[in-house]
Amino acid sequence: MRLYEFETKSMLRRDGLPVPWGIFTTSPRVAAGFVEQNGDSVVKAQTIAGKRARAGGILFVNMAIKGELATEMLLDSTLYGEEVIGVLVEKKARVKREYYVSFYYDPKLRSLMLAFSPAGGTDVEEKIKTGPQNLFKLPLPLCQDVRWRIREFLMDIVPTDPAPLVDLLYHIYEFFLLYEFSYLEINPLAETDHQDYVILDVVSSIDVAALGRHPEIAIAPRASHNADLPTGEFRSAMINIEDARGTRRDFVHLGGDIGVLAIGGSISLIVVDYLYQLGGRPFNYAELRGTVTATRISHLLKEILRNPQIKGLLIVGASTDYLRIDAVANGIHDALKEIRPTYPVVLRVPGLGKDVAKEILSGLRRANMQVLWNHATIKDSVTAIMEKVYGHPA
Amino acid sequence: MGILLDSETNIVLQGACTRRGWQLLEDMLNYSATVAAGVCYGGLKTKVYRGVPFFKSLKQAVETAPEINVSVIAVPPYEVLGAAQEAMEAGVRLIIVHTADVPIKDVILIRREAERLNSLLLGPNADGVITPDVCMAGSLGGVLALSIHRRGPIGVISRSNGIVNELSGLLAAGGLGVSTIVTLGTERILFSSFVDILRLFADDEETKGVLLFGEPGGAYEAEAADWIAAHGYAKPIVAYIAGKFIDNLAEGTILGHRGVVIERGLGSPTDKIRRLQSAGVRVVAFNEDIPAVFQEVLKDG
The missing domain is CATH 3.30.1490.20 (ATP-grasp fold, A domain)
Structure with missing residues (x-):
């Protein structure tokens, strides 16, 4: 969960770290x-x-x-x-020199890392890209006195006596671990006169999985930045805040005309890929994870269906272990009954509890709705909706 | 004979009295897996369930059932660190962390212990491992596990849980089947990666080919590609990488750490595909193509 600059800075200040x-x-x-x-x-x-x-x-x-x-x-x-x-x-600070500092976890090394560049400032990215030798990285073990490692690391990088910088970086390391940040980037860390340091700008992300054991942070979990959420109402429907794929959002507006609701890990990624690969135009990417309830399904579906550019709807379920098929079917039933789409709808329902689903959905029987049971593959379902919407097989 | 599980597998379920734990226990028993013990940290609600004795700690469980060699962890996220530590110290060789949303700091600490104590961990948020007709640790497909998975020559390694049931179904329908399916977990930092499991499949006689299922984000597919390129792999590898459309989104809708220098460009599906292909991996455009591609490459081999 990304924090605002002022939130991170107030935490830094409270812990005695130098911010303006x-x-x-x-x-x-x-x-x-x-x-x-x-x-x-x-x-x-x-x-x-x-x-x-x-x-x-x-x-x-x-x-x-x-x-x-x-x-x-x-x-x-x-x-x-x-x-x-x-x-x-x-x-405003008087700046003599600018450094780039970040703490992050390296997934390959499974280690906390300190990245440091003497070429800090607004164009650090370009500087690192053109001169990767400008970025130095140091793996750091957790919960140890790592000051000597940092000292050794900085010795050849900074032109001045590294001692004050070592203390500062060690303090930030402790701060990072104490509050369980997942990422903290300081750019620039400014050196003012006489080796006085100040954290001018900071970008940070706190490990949302750990937030529950840090009541002192007092920032409520929130959805990450998402510029193209259609409505405020939609925000409230979002439960997942971050995910490992780095997608960090549950809904992306893609601008096409086939609405997509996919249920089960990765299925939505696959369905959207297939649509594009076969020449279709998905309207959205939407991911449902965690506990799938009828309300969540219905809420998400209605959000998608309300958009006038939609010409078809594809609902794809996968054989996920604990998917409550009755909840899925009830959610679909509620949304379709309320919105009553006149365009084609294709549903692929996974095996688990399909009899229940059949019964619930039978109340919806419509000419433009096709239900594919579990012998149909994901590709079959994508092909089916494309035929119905665009009038030609993929 | 597949990897990680065999007829000697004796499972302990840590967190048997959580809601998910209970479900896992039912699924494993329905699959005729040998569950030697259940551990309920919050206190015992029952002493024995379907022949499985329950204990208040792993130490007690291991004293009574020293044959325990695999653990499935389904405790709440903040208790995973303690549960995993206990399992590693008890000498459990394979630990599947089923729990999701484990804090990163705990994942790092657990992994360091695993290196020290030489344990293999999967997860966090790994559904488990299955060798059809032999054993299932965790749950792949719940009540459908018995009907979905067919024994065969393909080893499967996946970063996604739900999809393995689809993949296994496709392989079965295509006249193939799976030797072992290993789910790595879905979080950004995983205890084990594709490479760790590829090494195991390399030595397994029954496994004739390996299927990798990857996703956007993280570094493990690229790591696998680099490793395969550097070391070679004696068996054909086929891969599917989901989420390719993400690379075509306009700037400003970039998913992930925007403005974060370090991770820029890391984890792009297109990049993963490119690396895997140049390492000699067959990357398929549709999952539905997987059986035919395997039939082809296995015949060639």
Whole structure:
């Protein structure tokens, strides 16, 4: 679960780590007051998306009125399609040198890693791409005093005495593990004068699986950034917050005309792939995981079916172990009964409990609905809906 | 004879009294797997169920049933670390973590212990392992397990759980079957990867070919491709990678860690396919093609 910059910074500050003096606000007047008191400041739009500087989400101001205007402007804007929920106004730092620092888990090594680059700043990505030698990585064991490792690691990288930096990085390492972050990227970590360090920008993700044992974090689990969720109502239907495939979302609008509801791990990925491969145009990607209830199915289906560009609906189930087929069938029944689509619907129902499903769905019998039982493959079902919608076999 | 399970497999179910644990127990017993003991950490609701004795700790279970060599863990996520530690210390050689949403820090700590104590772990969120007609540890297909899986020459390694039942059904319908199916789990950091299991299938006489099922995200398919390219593999490997459409989404709808430098480009399905193909793996466009491709490559071999 990604945290906003101001959330991460307030946690960092609480733990005694160096962040600039600043406030989070949604009021242009409050922002103006801050600039009035502190002089040269930076107003930073709070969104989950990265690369805010490039999208105009970070503005430098030197007068109260400019702080007020910048805040107003940012609050009215969207960055990469994402609403700005407020601004962080901070005292501008005097920067001598910029470093890039991140902590993350390497899935191959199954290890926590520290990545460090002396070429920090907004264009670090390009610098690393063109000169991979600019990025240094160090595996770190968990819950140990790793200061000597960090010292040895930094010795040849930084031009100055690494001691203060070692202490700081070790402190961040402890912070990372204490609150169970899954990712923490500081860019830049600025060196001011006389080896004073300050964390100017931070992108972080907290391990949502661990959130339940950290009441002190006091941030409610939330869906990750998703710019193209159709409605606010849809948000409430989302239960899964992150997933290992990195898709981190349950619904992606793809812009085509065949609505897709797939039930069972990976099945939705396969169905959307098949549609594209066979020349079809899926309207959406939707993934249902966890406990599948009739309400969730019906809710998701109705969200899909309400869209006027839909010309066909494909529902694919797979032989998942504990899928409650009655719940699936009931959910489908409810949604189709309410929306009454006039376009074709193809359903593939897996083996488990198909008799129950048959009975529930029989109340829906419609001319444009085709039910395929478990001898039909996923490809069969995709071909069937394409024939019905586009009038030609795939 | 397949891998990981045999007629000597004696399973302990840690977390037998959780809702999912109970379901797993039923499924394994219905498949005639030997479940030597169940462990209920929250206290015993019953002492024996369908002939399986229940205990309050793994230590007690192992004292009574020293033949235990495989564990299936179905305890709540924050208890997995303790349960896995207990199993590893008791010398259990194969541990399947069925529980999902285990904190990453715990996964890393468990994996380090597994390296130290030489245990093989699967998961988190791995449905289990099955060698048809021999044993099922965990549950692949629930009540359908008996009817879906047919014994045959193909070893299956998958990052997805539900899909293995589809794949196994396709292989059976195509006149093939499976030697052993291994689910790796679905989380970003897994205890074991394709490579760990490929090594085991390499030495299994019954396995004539291996099927890999991969997904977007994570590093394990690419790792497998690099490993196969570097070491070669004596048996044909066929792969399917789901989620190719993700690579064609416009920037701004990028899925994953946006703005994260380290992981940029990691885990793209197109990249995985390219690497696997250049390592000599046959990557199929449709799962439905898998049986025919195996028939072809096995005949050639």
